[in-house]
Amino acid sequence: MSVLIFAKGALAAFWLLALLNLLYPMGEGWYLAVNLIAGGMLLAHLGEMLLFKARLVGLPQPWLQRVQVLLFGFVHLRGLARG
Numbered sequence: 001m002s003v004l005i006f007a008k009g010a011l012a013a014f015w016l017l018a019l020l021n022l023l024y025p026m027g028e029g030w031y032l033a034v035n036l037i038a039g040g041m042l043l044a045h046l047g048e049m050l051l052f053k054a055r056l057v058g059l060p061q062p063w064l065q066r067v068q069v070l071l072f073g074f075v076h077l078r079g080l081a082r083g
Contacts, residue, residue, distance in 0.1 A: 007075045014038075015071060045073040052077055 018038035068076045
């Protein structure tokens with residue numbers, strides 16, 4: 001379980017970096033790279049959210065669960081109880 005917590009922390013730090021990159025752009029080479037990686041991750045997490053839609057509907061606060069899947073992807077899904 002501690003690995004999942006570490007992974008969520010690392011992903012939260014990445015999303016903070018990506019947000020800061022939008023507000024205060026990094027150097028020439030890093031700006032585009034961070035934005036492309038963040039966009040790809042967001043598309044992948046959106047796909048995971050759509051793929052596991054039925055599993056998320058039965059959980060309490062399904063909208064909160066969807067937001068967490070968008071942020072953390074499979075790491076969040078792995079921590080959920082089987083339904």
